Amino acid sequence: MAKRWIAPRAGGIDVLELVDAEVPAPGPGEVTITVRAAGMNPADYKHLARLEEFPAGLGYEVSGVVAALGPDSAIATGEHTTGTEVIAFRVSGGYAEAITVPAADVYAKPAALSDPEAANLLLAGTTAAEMLHVTRVSDGDIILVHAASGAVGVSAIQQARRLGARVIGTASPHSFDRVREFGAEPVAYGPGLEERVRTLAPDGVDAVLDAAGTDQAVDSAGTLLRHPDRAVTIVAGPRSREAGFTAIGGSMPASKAFRDGARAGLIALAAAGDLVVPVARTFPLAEAKDALRFLQEGHPGGKLALLP
Structure with missing residues (x-):
């Protein structure tokens, strides 16, 4: 038996229950992981409203240790032994003390990463990688990243800089140091955004990566973007669709295929040491509801993790 968080019925954070549950023994092509940290993402609480089958678990990524392997169950990086420190993504039900998952979704954890860092690497990282991919960001580009101080924004900055792009990022002034730390030039969102961006990039930008979903993020692209087909959003809405933004999301087949392929890299x-995961705070597994409410406030200052 192991503790795990479930949604027993439709609703929000308040319906969640911490229960004792059997951990299935790993079958062919599966691995059981003792969870050391569960990554937390806004998708965790946003998807509660869209669940259709119950009880449902929460959490898409974890770090931990291999406890058992089923027959013919090498993890993605080729390890075959119990005790191997690992990362698992994309999984279901990571808010738990232990979890059995497909071995193809399990990778050896880099020793340089703490468990909370490792448990928060891949959802934000693969999302950012796909945003750069669909907007064809390359050496010499000037790009505008909206919500640059958030988890996806910080990962996008680092990955874009490695591609040779110059990054301008929107953020609130109290987050400017965070944006600069990772190599981007911060600008404040709000009235006058376009003029502030023009001060840094008089001829506009080559691509827009929207992780904010605000009307301003969409509308400013119309005047700042030199290439109308190079705008992407992870917060799609009628306005972004009308503006021609490409919408991506983990549930879309093309997005899933790309993100699965991006994990190892x-x-x-x-x-x-070329991709850093800032962690703001950790919570005991038993405090998942409080952690989700803190995450829902929108400005945690870095990633959050649950520690069984």
């Missing part, structure tokens, strides 16, 4: 970057 991002882990290698993190192992080399």
